[in-house]
Amino acid sequence: MHVSTKDTPHARWRSLALGGVSLSEGFWADKQATNRDVSLQRGYQKLEEFGNIDNLRLAAGLQEGAYRGPVFMDSDLYKWLEAVAYDLAIAPDPHLAGLAEGVIDLLAAAQAAPSAGEDGYLNSYWQVVRPDDRWADLDHGHELYCAGHLIEAAIAFHRATGGARLLGIARRFADYIDSEFGPGRREGTSGHPEIELALVELYRETSERRYLDLARLFVDRRGRQKLGTGARHFGPEYHQDRVPVREATTVEGHAVRQLYLTAGVSDLYLETGEQALMDAMARQWRDLTTRKMHLTAGFGARFTGEAFGDAYELPSDRCYCETCASIAAMMWNWRMLLATGDARYADLLERSLYNGFLSGISLDGERYFYVNPLQSRGGIERPEWYGCACCPPNIMRQIALVGHYVATASEAGVQIHQYMPSVVSVEQDGGPSAVLRLETRYPWSGDVRLTIEQTTGHPWQLSLRVPKWCCAGGVRVNGEPEAVVTGGKYAVIERPWQVGDIVDLSLPMEPVLIEANPRIDAIRGSLAIQRGPIVYCVEHADQEPGIDLLDVRISSDARMQAQWHEDLLGGVMAVDVQGTVVDIGDWKTQLYRPVSQGDGSAPPKREVTLRAVPYYAWANRGPGAMRVWIPALR
């Protein structure tokens, strides 16, 4: 997940070293504290309870019993390890560090066990359940997928703690994979992408060119329609094996698979500069954002095949919007931003971060959503864990690493993309080094103050993203107006920065109503509320008694008022909106009737004030109804 582009030739902007951004307080620092104190601790318990750790004990020959859970159980543990590594980079935690060391002991033992053949292979399912069948099921076996997550965790530990033991385990496995799948060997590629981006990162960490070459081979081998062809399978499209990567024009099939793949392909571009890869990425990004994205930057329309579905197929109630898909989209957008310096990627990353991603975890850090609908008619609750638990530890690693998305650097200067109270430390040879302090109440306020705490003496450019949701952002330097920049661009201020210089960015943040593309059937004639980067929803718990969210309407000129509520949902800016309850009258007894008074509208009954709260905070107060899209009064 952490990307190191220090020596990456085709990165326009470079990501910062792990620890380059430390969050000091506020929205995300609070999330990180909950992640550390609650989610990571309970996560370990769940990994024990559900068998992920026992499976490794079985593989290591330390325990008798039966393998439990789906084939990719190891990967949940790897993501938890990666999250712990990022958390240790924030602050020491001997307890978590000890738990992680225990897991690494187990991994070492499992890799050394006879069931692993002592060739570097490591996968508890295949070692325990089907020891003679390695690589027999590239479609669904998840061996390369799990290996990818092992590699990511190992790199994270290496970068966070300097500890190389897990990296050694991962490299032995990677070397074995290379010996099996490298040039002239097995022709296969992974049914679930992930290994590609991991191998590129392993190349970045080790400078071993073989890993980059292998990543490229895995990408090159896609599009031959060899995956997903068995009976009862979802077809090559599900696995992104329908067309070669360089010919892709759409995002398709399983959303998480697709978005991990595009992240890996973007990584490959960053290292190779191959234009055909970037062209394909640009086409797929356009398809994603103009045809297959929910307002929350959740992705995936269908339960069946966890798939994107058709263009404009974007239901609110039965959308899929897997939390992992929003995470994968952030990973992809981050790489696209590094490659291009185009603000739209940071904008989209932000949309996922505060909405489609963050809805995946409860406010107390104890419960999760795998699927993130934009409408509930009631009855949906967050479970503590899942039998298929890819999302919870993925959320943990993303929260622990959220500071990664704050800033980048280049020869020209420093770029700030996401606004969080933090200290940003830039150290580079080929460009300015500096320490900046960010102070803000973002995402509740659009006022951001940056203070230069250290800087090299030469002039350099400070680039500040003015989000697309903002009409225009104003910049003052040391109190003097400097620039006004329209949303969706960077405000760039070049000067010989002095320690103590203060830059104030002002992003006016008011509630706005959002309308949807008329080709989206599922939310026709409906409006949503957004304020700054946050998409809102109306939830049953906040409304007057007796209001059925099936029967509320708002008009396109509805009055809205944002107000801070310290005690609501951990502290949120709520938006009160003028609404109407309609009279459904005869419709209680029928679903369809010949047109009488128009096109299915219902007469207004009474005016009400609806309270909207941030979508990410829904389903923390029981299984009441919720909706993001509210029908417009007509």
Place this chain on the structure above:
Amino acid sequence: MHVSTKDTPHARWRSLALGGVSLSEGFWADKQATNRDVSLQRGYQKLEEFGNIDNLRLAAGLQEGAYRGPVFMDSDLYKWLEAVAYDLAIAPDPHLAGLAEGVIDLLAAAQAAPSAGEDGYLNSYWQVVRPDDRWADLDHGHELYCAGHLIEAAIAFHRATGGARLLGIARRFADYIDSEFGPGRREGTSGHPEIELALVELYRETSERRYLDLARLFVDRRGRQKLGTGARHFGPEYHQDRVPVREATTVEGHAVRQLYLTAGVSDLYLETGEQALMDAMARQWRDLTTRKMHLTAGFGARFTGEAFGDAYELPSDRCYCETCASIAAMMWNWRMLLATGDARYADLLERSLYNGFLSGISLDGERYFYVNPLQSRGGIERPEWYGCACCPPNIMRQIALVGHYVATASEAGVQIHQYMPSVVSVEQDGGPSAVLRLETRYPWSGDVRLTIEQTTGHPWQLSLRVPKWCCAGGVRVNGEPEAVVTGGKYAVIERPWQVGDIVDLSLPMEPVLIEANPRIDAIRGSLAIQRGPIVYCVEHADQEPGIDLLDVRISSDARMQAQWHEDLLGGVMAVDVQGTVVDIGDWKTQLYRPVSQGDGSAPPKREVTLRAVPYYAWANRGPGAMRVWIPALR
């Protein structure tokens, strides 16, 4: 499927004997000819090709090899047999009769084989694959479900041909089931209802009270939350085991399972008169028709669990609407009509018959739909068969028996429910006997002529359904105006009927626009076209080149014109409707934006004439886009 209520105490109206209605020509007689000449013949080939028949050869020990297909493969064959029986009741067909006899030979051999234990058991999957595990998986094992279809087929053969061999096989199995599940024995009930209605019908056929008692036991045992409780199962709701049958207030879970169950429970009511059963049926029917029904009388909103989903969850694109669910709904509505004499059940039966059911088969009788969406953005085609092929032979038996739904009789007289060119023969002891000839071009015309060809001398009531889609139907007798009756009721004419009397029913049939309940989010602000019992759709193949069905609109006062097209889709009344193509302009590059000009509407670009065709006939000309619900111009 054929219901004999000759001696049923709580049937207000009695169904006619098999063969009591013979279709002479027209819409359904043509379908029956295609069914006989194409579907039943190719169906047999498919049952050979996919292994259904081989599986029985394996069970009978006549062949070596591996079982193929899902666990319920026998039931597909039983439904095909039942269809052949109904077809033989229409006209002799030595070839089909010979094929059926061969299958019955196989069933006899499989039941006599050692793998069946010689106790009457019969199920190729469990005999071949898991011979020691009978009844081990009531959730998904489908043993009782398959037995139910065997019983239905056996009764059909007995009624159609007098042949008792298959009935003997079925009774031996039923007796064995009774010995296993009867009072004081195993407490279980079937994960997939079907056995209940079959056992009631077996009681009707044999007068063996044990079968009725066993059906009741299977019903009484539901609602204990014992089904669907394993890991990765869908829960008791999926199997209608969440609440006791008599306490049910909603239809829920797997739609076909639910509707087979309600059909069986209604059968139980017809025989026992237990009011608690009828009360539950009435509540569930209200839930079905006011909250969970598509315009086409297709049922089931979700792919996941093939389930009803929430109230008002009725998507057009990703609805499920399994063909079998419409068939099951017709079976239920027929029983409710027999029990109550309420026209609404015949109305709903008609809606399924011409729409949600009939869309399940191609015009040439060679291809099928398992799932029947109301919208396609393109890419959906009918396959020749399915790995899970419950629907194709279910369609065959329904088409062969469609005349069953035309008429009933009672002490008071004769009731006509569905209008097809036919001869209706009523023979009864406790009421009038008569022969009526129906002539009509229904469903294209609402003019129906009935001629009394034979009658007993006493006065009796002729009841003619005036469909709910019709404002009012006029009746003339021998040319003289007799009555005008509003839609949704029966016109009842009592007189001493004479041979040669002519009754003319006139049901004005014009295209109308339909609006939907505003609680249905998925089709908000959209309109559909209906003419008589037929729901229409716009399909890509019929529109001007360049029209994208995502961008068309109609207004609620759009001009419509129906016109007969002899060469279109086997002969249909098409409806041309005045429409508008809108300009989606900037929306090509974005999915969401702050409200500017309203609520996601788009400006009109040009007027067009859209051609609408009957929904049932869609997807016979390639995989082009289709929609039933057309957004209203605003």
